[in-house]
Amino acid sequence: MKIAISGKGGVGKTLLASLLSTVFVEFGYSVIAIDADPDANLAATLGFPHPEKITPISEMSTLIEERTGARPGQIAPYFKLNPKVDDLPEKYSLKYNSIKLMVMGRIKRGGTGCYCPEGALLQALITHLLLARDEVVILDMEAGIEHLSRGTARTVDKLIIVVEPGRRSVETAYRITSLAKDISLQNIAIVGNKLRNQSEREFLISSLPDFEFLGFIPYDQAVVEADLANLPLLDASQPITTEIRNIYQALLSTTQAASTIN
Ligand SMILES: Nc1ncnc2c1ncn2[C@@H]1O[C@H](COP(=O)(O)OP(=O)(O)OP(=O)(O)O)[C@@H](O)[C@H]1O
Ligand SMILES: [Mg+2]
Secondary structure (H helix, E strand, O other): OEEEEEEOOOOOHHHHHHHHHHHHHHOOEOEEEEEOOOOOOHHHHOOOOOHHHOOOHHHOHHHHHHHHOOOOOOOOOOOOOOOOOOOHHHHHOEEEOOEEEEEOOOOOOEOOEOOOHHHHHHHHHHHHHHHHOOOEEEEEOOOOOOOOOHHHHOOOOEEEEEEOOOHHHHHHHHHHHHHHHHOOOOOEEEEEEEEOOHHHHHHHHHHOOOOEEEEEEEOOHHHHHHHHOOOOOOOOOHHHHHHHHHHHHHHHHHOOOOOOEO
């Protein structure tokens, strides 16, 4: 199963990515979590030790040069657009609590997207992870879907857009949906997060009438406190963990993907 997670800044994409990864592992799947947000913090949320010491792929200059023929930041007339990447998940993923993690990192963008060596390597790597790996792949993205393409849209079993009760995150959900349509990505679902009461749930359902909702995660101050105390979020909130398990079940029942169980 391949799951991509997007949504407005701060809505809870990384929380969902990390807790879903944990639940899939709990149910016996092998999971590779990909941090594709330039402000990467999935490692910290998953409790990896010393997350600040992890070098993102986009900063591995020697590797990028070896695979694409050009160094990042270099004005290179030619570089390989389809570099070899199939060995990278084994070499450069980290493992903690049975979850494999790859941190993609930031790309310095020009005005019209990035035709740069590090962009080519990341794109090829994400495409490979989505098309050729057997694991459950969980992709933590930013408020867009630029890591996805027409070529990978079909393999995404679910694009989950996280929303919180508020108009801006709903507007972002519509914008992401329209980007997804551009690449023919159809399997979109919503997860509501930070819900405090029934009327917030009704607000989301009525604001997004044509969408499938996979679940509603309650707001829990315990998560905020765990964050402040730099403690792992994973065991912070029983109500949230319970809802993530429901979302996991909803994902299984709405996607027919054959996934490899350990
Ligand atoms: N259900 C919740 N209850 C309370 N706090 C929450 C909840 N979900 C997320 N948070 C808090 O909100 C903040 C943002 O969450 P998170 O980092 O998961 O969002 P994000 O969408 O990944 O943000 P970014 O766009 O910065 O990557 C974090 O401090 C997190 O602890
Ligand atoms: Mg995040």
